[in-house]
Amino acid sequence: MLKAVLFDMDGVIVDTEPLHHKAYFAMFAEVNIEVSDALYESFTGRATMSICNQLRNDFNLFETSETLAAIKRKHFKHIFENDAELSLLDGVLDLIQDYHKNGLVLVVASSASMDNINQVFKRFNLDRYFTAKLSGADLKSSKPHPEIFIKAAQASGHDPKYCMVIEDSTNGITAAKAADIFCVAYYSPNSKNQVYTLADKVISHFSDIRFKEIEGLFL
Numbered sequence: 777m778l779k780a781v782l783f784d785m786d787g788v789i790v791d792t793e794p795l796h797h798k799a800y801f802a803m804f805a806e807v808n809i810e811v812s813d814a815l816y817e818s819f820t821g822r823a824t825m826s827i828c829n830q831l832r833n834d835f836n837l838f839e840t841s842e843t844l845a846a847i848k849r850k851h852f853k854h855i856f857e858n859d860a861e862l863s864l865l866d867g868v869l870d871l872i873q874d875y876h877k878n879g880l881v882l883v884v885a886s887s888a889s890m891d892n893i894n895q896v897f898k899r900f901n902l903d904r905y906f907t908a909k910l911s912g913a914d915l916k917s918s919k920p921h922p923e924i925f926i927k928a929a930q931a932s933g934h935d936p937k938y939c940m941v942i943e944d945s946t947n948g949i950t951a952a953k954a955a956d957i958f959c960v961a962y963y964s965p966n967s968k969n970q971v972y973t974l975a976d977k978v979i980s981h982f983s984d985i986r987f988k989e990i991e992g993l994f995l
Contacts, residue, residue, distance in 0.1 A: 778987075778994035780932035780939045781875055782925060782957070784821070785886035787944035787964040789868055790896050792888075793820075795859060799852035800827075806847055809835045817969050821945030823887040823911075824848060826918035849889065856895060864900055865964075867982035876905045878987040885928035885941075887912035887919055887948075907932065919947040922955035929957065938994065942985070946971045958993070960985055 786792045797816070804811050809831070819827045828844035831837065837844070856862070875882060882905055886893055890911040897903050908931035910924055917923045929936045941952035944964040952959035953974045961975035962982070972978045977993075979985055 777938060778880065778940055778991055779934040780881040780883065780929070782883050782885045782928040782932070782939055782941045782952075783872075784941070784943045784945070784948050785884050785888055785893060785896060787820075788865065788942050788962055789872075789884070789902070790862065790864055790900070791964070792856070792862070792892075792896070793964070795852060795855045795862070798855050799848050802851040803844065803848040807837060807839055807844065809837070814969075820970060821887055821919045821943070821947030821951075823913050823915075823918040824889060825913060849891070852892065853895075856892075862899075865982075869900075871982040871986060872902070872905050874986050880987070881932045881934065882906045883908045883910065883928045883932050885910045885912075885924045887924075889913045919945070920950035920954065922951045925952050925955035925957055929955065940990070940994075943975075944970065949974050960990075 783789055786796065800816065824845045825841055828841040831844060832839070832841050872882065884893060884906055888911060890913065893909050893911055910928050910931060912918050912924050915923050925941060929939045932939060936955060936957045939957050941957050941959045942962055943949045943952055943959060944962045949959050949961055949972060959975045961972040961978045963978060963980040
């Protein structure tokens with residue numbers, strides 16, 4: 777029986793990927809490095825500090841990883857606060873409300889910083905639906921490591937076999953499956969060149985996984 781749903785945030789609940797793209801490339805320009813599209817796409821689903829550690833090593837930067845992360849978050853905060861068009865992904869609020877109405881425990885498990893998670897949840901009034909919020913930035917390991925989903929399942933109070941993850945990135949799907957949790961891959965047009973082969977189910981519309989559509993898979 778399905779008892780808990782563990783949501784990624786970026787690319788699943790809200791489409792902040794274009795904002796992150798602008799913020800990262802503003803940071804790249806500020807520290808004078810050129811990051812290829814292919815390298816940037818490999819970062820999808822990973823925590824900022826993990827990405828900054830790699831950038832520091834790959835480009836022999838003298839800035840610390842903490843400094844790089846602070847620069848990126850400075851740019852993201854400015855972009856987030858000034859983007860009036862930012863909205864929840866089509867159909868996701870209906871899905872969240874459907875799950876909540878049917879008694880499922882909802883947890884967000886995102887690689888975003890807790891500040892970013894809280895900004896999104898406050899802007900769209902989502903806290904009332906979720907039992908817990910986990911940030912990969914606060915953990916030892918980043919996706920594709922399964923730590924965040926192991927802890928998210930624990931936070932839900934349910935065994936992983938009664939949980940479901942909704943993800944949009946290769947790294948997130950890999951992390952969910954490494955945690956031995958059923959994973960739905962949401963095909964997001966803004967998460968380019970991601971691989972969904974490990975996912976248990978692939979969707980392009982949230983209506984495909986409403987409670988009445990998905991509960992039978994957990995009987």
